[in-house]
Amino acid sequence: MPGVIEAKKRIIEASKKGQKIAIYADYDADGICGAAILYKALKDYFDEIKVVIPDRSEGYGLNKDAVEKMVKEKISLLITVDCGIKNVAEIELAKKNSIDTIVVDHHQLGEKLPKAIIVHPFLGKDLQFKYFSGGGVAFFLSKALSKKEGQEKWLLDLVAISTIADMVPLVHDNRIIAKYGLLVLNKTKNMGLSKLMEIANINKAGAYEVGYMIAPRLNAAGRISLPQKSFDLLINEDVKKIESDARELDQLNLQRQDLLKNGQRDVIEKIKKRGIDKGPFIVIETKFPEGVIGLIAGKITQYFYKPSIVLSVRDGLYKGSARSIPGVNITQLLKDCEHLLESFGGHEQAAGISIKKENLTKFKKQILKLSEKFDEKIFLKKLYIDALIDIDKINISLARNIEKLEPFGQGNYKPIFAVEKASVRDIRYLGKSKDHLSFDLGGNKAIAFCFEEKCWKLEKVKLYDIAFSIEIDRWGGREKVKLIVEDVKER
Incomplete structure (x- = not known):
């Protein structure tokens, strides 16, 4: 994996010099599992590791406030997990304040790369397969850091969850990761995962159980509460705390299900009433929390079989989640509207955006116009029978x-x-x-x-x-x- 050797050297250097280290990870199941994977590997090198899982309201990726806080705390080495590849300005700010950064990410590369040690599969010219999850990339670095041969095997349960939850292709290396990761998951030594599976009544975990029962519970905290709770569950060894945290995640997931059901019904009614579904692209504002709009967008895209963006507003700034259909690269469409957006990022089928209220009308018109270039056949839902x-x-x-x-x-x-x-x-x-x-x-x-x-x-x-x-x-x-x-x- 590109960047692993350089990253390992810098981590060992920080350990020998007694420097302070921090992990900053995305708030979804992939980022949280990736942070836990790296945290467990770094415990062999550091007594204290600061871990930051930002609240969803702070937005995706590294932010200026987080960097400034790390400067005050005298952090010398920052490792971003499942984010960071597009945080050029924030990483530059860290560098100016004597903080080195290691970026561990898998998202699409920007035109300009941050001044950091970058562990990213897309930078590997000789890699046969590049479509790993953020947790998958973190695993390769953790494997290199392992001091005992075979020790990293017990991290595969977390890697499998991140791989399945982030919906990366389950082919090639990912298929191996998922298969053996599920074997480890069913014998897991992770007390938090074990308790979460017990509460969810999972006797044997497969890809379905991970995707529809485990990952949603880990994601629930980041959607309607604090994502740090899910991370804490994965690294904790206090039996009473684990019991309490696992039950809280279970309850948060029930709340999330209710919000999604109500949100889906409400948004579909509005779309039909306003006739928004007549065009090739759906953009709609909603009153529902930012933590569930991505799920609502996914349901809207499935229901109408059209790309969609669902937005929620706070302090004049809209935050949105985009979902797409095969044949429509949502991130490329957003790139063509970049001048109207405050920020955006993601994959071909899913992305996140932020946009000022005054630019929303122009954005809707432009993305609709761009979507009209697609052949109408793309918007016909197909089911292939084997x-x-x-x-x-x-x-x-x-x-x-x-x-x-x-x-x-x-x-x-x-x-x-x-x-x-x-x-x-x-x-x-x-x-x-x-x-x-x-x-x-x-x-x-x-x-x-x-x-x-x-x-x-x-x-x-x-x-x-x-x-x-x-x-x-x-x-x-x-x-x-x-x-x-x-x-x-x-x-």
Whole structure:
């Protein structure tokens, strides 16, 4: 990994000189896990390590106030994790005040790089694979710092969480990281993770459990409270504190779910009422907290299948989260509007922005105009079916063979099957709000999540083409086939 050797030398130098060191990480699950990975490796070199996980209201990346505070605290070496690559001015300020910086990041490179030691896969000309998570990049540095061979293996649980949570492609090296990281996670020595899994009723953690049960709980603190709580859980060894923190994250996640549900419903209604969904790009302001607007943007993009930006305002400055669809590079679109933005950054499919209120109308017009260049076919949602299958061929043996292809995620998707002209039986509504559906399909239990959002209507007397993935439902020592419905079309 480019920069690892130089970074290790500077860290060892700081240790020998007794210099003060600080970690500054992003507030999402990737950044928090990355900070914990590096913290555990650095404990072999330093008795005290300052760790800063900024509040979401401070904005993404290193900020001037944080640097000035570190100057007062006489920090000599700053390590940014999952951020920093675009913080040229802030790192220059640190350098002027005798603080050296190591940037450990994976986000897109800017036109100008900060004056720092940079650990970043995109700077490696000979790397066969470059699309690691921030925690993944931190792991390579931690591995180099490890004083005992094989010791870094026990950090792979955190690396797997960061990799799956940040939705980087689960191919090549990431597939290895995720596979073996999940093995470590299920034997984890991390007391905080173990307690969080216990509270979430996770008996065996796979990619689904990480993406939909563990990562949301770690993210919940940063969305509606303080992200430092999640970091503390991952490094703490006080049993009582771990119990308390894990339960608090669980409760924060429940609050986050309620906020998301209300926010999604409210924003969809506004978009339809104002006719904003008629254009190729959706930009909308909302009253909901900054911590959930990214989740709302994701839901809006899924619902309308169009790129979207959801904004919240504070003190005349709008903070926004952008989500996109395949074929539309959201970060490139934002770059073309850069003169109207205070800041922006992200990936092809997700980004964050800040914009002054007086520039919002101009921004909306420009991004709509830029979006009109895309072929209309891009905005047609597609579901690729891997194979048509006869209902009587769906069995536990097939489900077990599919399971061997795990972990599934970005770039390694679950196989999607479809049956044609199928009838359904035993239709039941599930969930507190009755927004999920289960039914019998050829003797197998099928579940359709959020079926009303997708406008699916099922009746026993009709025939349907049904697309689904195949899973194993394990309960009480027994295994049954479970079908997760992806789409339904009436014949």
